[in-house]
Amino acid sequence: MPVHFCLRCGQPLQPADVNGRLRQRCVAAGCGYVHWDNPVPIVAAIVELDGTIILARNKSWPEKMYGLITGFLEKGETPDAAIRREVQEELGLDAVAAHFIGNYAFFEMNQLILAYHVPARGKITLGEELADIKRVPVERLKPWTLGTGPAVRDWLARRGQPSEPMESHAAIRDWLANQTLNP
Numbered sequence: 001m002p003v004h005f006c007l008r009c010g011q012p013l014q015p016a017d018v019n020g021r022l023r024q025r026c027v028a029a030g031c032g033y034v035h036w037d038n039p040v041p042i043v044a045a046i047v048e049l050d051g052t053i054i055l056a057r058n059k060s061w062p063e064k065m066y067g068l069i070t071g072f073l074e075k076g077e078t079p080d081a082a083i084r085r086e087v088q089e090e091l092g093l094d095a096v097a098a099h100f101i102g103n104y105a106f107f108e109m110n111q112l113i114l115a116y117h118v119p120a121r122g123k124i125t126l127g128e129e130l131a132d133i134k135r136v137p138v139e140r141l142k143p144w145t146l147g148t149g150p151a152v153r154d155w156l157a158r159r160g161q162p163s164e165p166m167e168s169h170a171a172i173r174d175w176l177a178n179q180t181l182n183p
Helices: 079-091 149-158 170-177
Strands: 013-018 021-026 040-049 052-058 069-072 099-106 111-121 130-137
Touching: 040 079, 040 149, 052 079, 069 079, 079 111, 079 130, 099 149, 111 149
Parallel strands: 040 111
Antiparallel strands: 013 021, 040 052, 040 069, 052 130, 099 111
16 A cells, blocks of 8 residues: 555655665655555464365455455464464364464565464354355365465475466456555
8 A cells, every 4th residue: 555644744755765775755854754565464374174174255355256264463463373363263263273384475465474274173153354165175275376375385285285276367366456455
């Protein structure tokens, strides 16, 4: 999301070279605020329940778009605690464990994804952000090219189940292009 005014003093920001990179900097004398526009840390879970992977559709997503359980890393929270919290909030499930898969840059949304495999137990109860879920047998799970898809690819490969990624649909790319990036 473009930032045009200083978050400290309200004066306009202008492009300026800061340590060899073009950044938005405050023009007010003595302020010096720089909008760094660093990526936002996101946690993501490949939630496994009774031999299936739970894919979810957020209420704000296109009807056929499903993905992993994701959420923001909160201040003072470790990534593994954050993913356990997200699984509980969004699905009502208890995480048995949180196994780190890897980190993935998601440039389209200015995010850094910290992905986990989360075996879970309990009965699914959709949280307020979700519209629907799909249960996909592990052997039928296919990665996708954007966002959390590379984490799915890597997790499947570690299980000895390499697979070609599904191409992301143009509609999903268009939808991403129209989203407001996290500040």
